[in-house]
Amino acid sequence: EIVLTQSPGTLSLSPGERATLSCRASQSVSANYFAWYQQKPGQAPRLVIYGASSRATGIPDRFSGSGSGADFTLTISRLEPEDFAVYYCQVYGNSRVTFGQGTRVEIK
């Protein structure tokens, strides 16, 4: 079973700053099946990045994803007020889906 570990647990930043979120898998995974989600309180998750580096529809270009093997990164180049939320990484493999535990990006 693949385990995804996200770090840090909480990221305290100011609007305009750069956010770097990490997700490490317990084994090498296919980048094709790696994704990031944003979730705000009381809302369903929203796909941000799929295939490790492709932005989902409607996602602004300040969001970027990178990585391969077991290490993946979500970068938000300049935080906007609407970007403060919880972010989850996710991978699909062997007919199973695993989510990371989440990183909260909060306003400093």
Added chain:
Amino acid sequence: EVQLLESGGGSIQPGGSLRLSCGASGFTFRLYTMAWVRQAPGKGLEWVSAILSDDSTSYADSVRGRFTVSRDNSKNSLSLQMNSLRADDTAVYYCAQRVEGSFRSWGQGTLVTVSS
């Protein structure tokens, strides 16, 4: 526009059964893998089950043998039959459209509370 609308949530006693439904529109439902993802109060996301376009299914270990996923392509509908419910099944249950390993669209969720 893809729309997913869950229904069927509610309060149930431990050991009871509940059936969730998800109505889909805005895409060719029969062609897509559909899934259920849940979120316990204040916790993270947990994948529950999936059903492919060929009706093959998969389940998380935590629900295998108790939950059954099904689809009715004629009605663009996804269902989750939940039996032998436990307190740790308490969560918001989301219906989601899976495309190549990621969940492109999500419903708004339906809350299931298992408590005596």
